[in-house]
């Protein structure tokens with residue numbers, strides 16, 4: 799039984815993340831989305847809101863589950879019995895940061911295995927940050943985020959003050 803962990807902020811989850819998760823769930827027996835509790839990053843959605851959206855999206859997919867963590871990722875991986883950590887690698891710009899993080903995680907736990915998955919081309923420019931920016935300016939991106947996320951982003955940005 800091979801278990802993978804897919805850690806990140808997921809503030810909010812996008813179709814780029816969903817694509818990676820669906821593909822990973824065909825390779826591994828179990829994939830856990832590990833939502834980072836990161837109050838210092840000033841997230842738009844609370845951990846509970848992020849977890850609830852992800853749970854709604856993958857309802858009916860028994861080998862994709864959702865959890866949250868704080869502190870060291872390698873410790874969470876050890877605690878949950880994960881064999882592999884998955885990260886997505888979009889443009890060259892992701893590479894340096896991801897490379898540093900992977901090397902540091904190896905340093906912290908030499909037994910950890912980290913693999914990188916490329917997004918499909920239509921999602922390779924997509925980031926949670928840009929998605930939030932578009933919705934905050936009144937736009938919407940129904941092709942790039944799951945329905946639950948589109949709905950929650952509209953609640954946060956478009957419905958405010960509408961009564």
Ligand code: ADP
Pocket residue numbers: 805806807808809812813814815818884885886887888892916917918921922923924925926
């Ligand atoms: P973090 O804040 O840890 O970078 P994110 O929530 O932004 O977390 O992303 C989690 C993981 O998913 C990271 O490995 C990131 O590179 C990857 N990722 C983000 N957006 C996409 C996308 N559009 N396609 C594929 N992978 C992505």
